[in-house]
Amino acid sequence: MERKRVLITGAAGFLGSHLCDRFIKEGYHVIGMDNLITGDLANIQHLFKLEQFEFYHHDVTKFIHVPGNLDYILHFASPASPIDYLKIPIQTLKVGAMGTHTATRWFIRKPRNTGEM
Numbered sequence: 190m191e192r193k194r195v196l197i198t199g200a201a202g203f204l205g206s207h208l209c210d211r212f213i214k215e216g217y218h219v220i221g222m223d224n225l226i227t228g229d230l231a232n233i234q235h236l237f238k239l240e241q242f243e244f245y246h247h248d249v250t251k252f253i254h255v256p257g258n259l260d261y262i263l264h265f266a267s268p269a270s271p272i273d274y275l276k277i278p279i280q281t282l283k284v285g286a287m288g289t290h291t292a293t294r295w296f297i298r299k300p301r302n303t304g305e306m
């Protein structure tokens with residue numbers, strides 16, 4: 190049976206990396222996306238050898254394209270600490286507004302997707 194496919198933004202971060210692990214364990218094909226502004230590839234390094242994992246080094250506030258269908262998108266890309274908010278306030282605002290808009294708008298347009306999130 191074809192694996193369900195999930196896009197996880199913020200994949201190299203704290204929550205995103207654990208979600209990648211969990212969805213791989215549940216039998217999904219996981220597509221991780223992250224621009225590494227606060228994340229660390231070391232959090233997901235163990236997944237790179239798996240064929241059911243792909244990674245895109247990409248800023249989600251920019252145009253998003255992932256080949257193939259998606260069943261779900263989990264949008265966890267965002268700086269998450271008050272220290273980061275003060276260091277990178279514009280990027281924090283952009284990913285919360287534009288990143289959410291880019292990811293959800295693109296997802297709803299993909300053919301297999303129902304818009305269910």
Ligand SMILES: NC(=O)c1ccc[n+]([C@@H]2O[C@H](COP(=O)([O-])OP(=O)(O)OC[C@H]3O[C@@H](n4cnc5c(N)ncnc54)[C@H](O)[C@@H]3O)[C@@H](O)[C@H]2O)c1
Binds near residue numbers: 204224267
């Ligand atoms: N950690 C917690 O306990 C907690 C609790 C509740 C809610 N949250 C929320 O969950 C989200 C993730 O939190 P976290 O603790 O995993 O943070 P984190 O900083 O560890 O991870 C966020 C990830 O998003 C990536 N990212 C940021 N901007 C990006 C962009 N424009 N494009 C692509 N990737 C980008 C970062 O590089 C990082 O890997 C935040 O919105 C946070 O507010 C976290």
